[in-house]
Amino acid sequence: MAEAILGSLTFSGEMQDHTSKLKKFSEREWGSALTWLHDAGLALYFLQKLKNANATDVLPTSTLSRLEKNLAANRRRVASMARQFDRLNQKFDGVGVRYAVVKGFSLVPQFCPDASLRHQSDLDYLIDNQSLAAAQRVVEDAGYSLTKSANNEFVFVMPSVPTPPPADEQYEAHAPHAVELHLAFWGSDSHAVFLTEPDFSVRNVRTHRWQGSIFRALPEEDALLLQVTHAFNHILIGWVRLSWLYEIGFFLKQRSNDTSLWECVDRRIGGDRLLREIVVVVTELCAQFFGAPIPSASRIWEEQLPDAVRIWIQNYARPWVFAKSRPDQFSLFSTAKLVLFFHQQYLPDASARRHLVRIRLLPSEPFFQRARSIATKSSANFAGRRQHRVLTRLLFHVTAGLRYLWEIPRWRRLTRVRGTPNPQELA
Secondary structure, three states: OHHHHHHHOOOOOOOHHHHHHHHOOOHHHHHHHHHHHHHHOOHHHHHHHHHHOOOHHHOOHHHHHHHHHHHHHHHHHHHHHHHHHHHHHHHHHHOOOOEEEEOHHHHOOOOOOOHHHOOOOEEEEEEOHHHHHHHHHHHHHOOOEEEEEEOOEEEEEOOOOOOOOOHHHOOOOOOOOEEEEEOOOOOHHHOOOOOOOOOOOOOOOEEEEEOOEEEEEOOHHHHHHHHHHHHHHHHHHOOOOHHHHHHHHHHHHHHOOOHHHHHHHHHHHOOOHHHHHHHHHHHHHHHHHHOOOOOHHHHHHHOOOOHHHHHHHHHOHHHHHOOOOOOOOOOOOOOHHHHHHHHHHHOOOHHHHHHHHHHHHOOOHHHHHHHHHHHHHOOHHHHHHHHHHHHHHHHHHHHHHHHHHHHHHHHHHHHHHOOOOOHHHHO
């Protein structure tokens, strides 16, 4: 069903080609599909696509009603977050904070035609080191508290806000959001792939206007590279939100033939082979999932893409991206760990690859410590719920790991055909 929905979201086809498939699904199937759409960040984009094509009749009445309520709620949420966003920007300007807005509202309209169609959970800022202390004071004075400080990232949330709501309630104005201050973005600590991050700098900003707001943002070539590296970073971590690829695809649909833009992107990449390859991988995924056009520059760079990476994109990207990997989703033999074949192509040696496979296939010691703590310290009802969750995750890790091991012979056959070395021989 997810395949049919993605087909309806492609930039290269007509909606009519997919409505017959969508009409076949039952109300119960649509209920499950909505959960996936919310998680993927595509629910409201999908609703708008149906509206644009006058095809909302493919949905059961109850499903359409829920999506309309989600859209109305998200409009209120966007308006509420926009007011807070304006206040923070004015405070930053008032105390001389050097910043650039990244992601979020800065993506409209280049990556997202309408802010009310995307679920936004953060207000993100690039801050220079000298402005960090002043920026932190502004955010804390606005009522947020620091909850995470690591890897050049400082995350603030409202302490009175409840835990993350169910997927269907994430669009409500009262659902939590964070303010994130970033000194840099590439998180190699979580996946051991080291990139000389592009010099995203608050010294190189442009004035961005959105619904009466005027704020500093990165130039388009930097905004694109940031979105691309952000998506690639999450692929290496083990998951990617499809809406991120959809938004990059939307950008490509508008700008793939803009020669001057791609010359700027080429200059920003310079001689960095890995960064160029990251752009190729992400644009290829946008093309595969959403039919986004591939810029001619990326087609040229694609000639240098390693065969094993190309094989993974062609054979494993789709089953991997549709894998159930949420803690509350029961899934036997999930395809979630098939990304390890891809990840290993970016590690420097056999030892690093073995370490990656070991830590990703087997739950860590803290996982078991948590399970023991739940069993010994919690009340009976609470412990029962938490134990069920831990056991579900343990079963997921074990069977997803078996799924990966079962796939190794096929992977080796595919890569041998292309004459590609097999780092997995040692995995």
